[in-house]
Amino acid sequence: MNVFTVEPANQQRVVDLIVRATDEFVSKAPGFISSTLHRSFDGTKVAMYAQWESAEHYEAMGRDPGPLPLFGEVLTLAKFEPGMYEIVRTFPPATE
């Protein structure tokens, strides 16, 4: 789960760069399960929620030089807060 903090004027550009990086590189990487890209209603954040088979698969993707030009431009436009998590539990709607 990675959160990018941006000036609202740059939110769409950051979205576009992450879409390209995901389409062209990340979604083709071994161990990638799925990801969902989000924009905050207030314009100041972009968040990518991605699931991987393992932390090692994610780290291996991080060593691919292919998307570096795209991620490099993202980092000129956004403050990046990375986060690596394991799932504790998934909650469906309660049925009573």
Next chain:
Amino acid sequence: MNVFTVEPANQQRVVDLIVRATDEFVSKAPGFISSTLHRSFDGTKVAMYAQWESAEHYEAMGRDPGPLPLFGEVLTLAKFEPGMYEIVRTFPPATE
């Protein structure tokens, strides 16, 4: 998507409080679709990724006094960064 920053010694307690609040209140609220609770590998974060039918449904849940004692204890243990987002796109694994 809400991120809670904690001392590692408090991570499990914050997880337990959020599990209780979700089981007892949040997952029963109108408009709740699903949520997934995460703990960071480094012990310093807990993250809740939740989907709601609308921002209005989420805000209505926030006015329920029921979970306030649980959320109040969370806030004594964690720095809270809330985030409300809309989905831009979901990426499945690429098939070539």
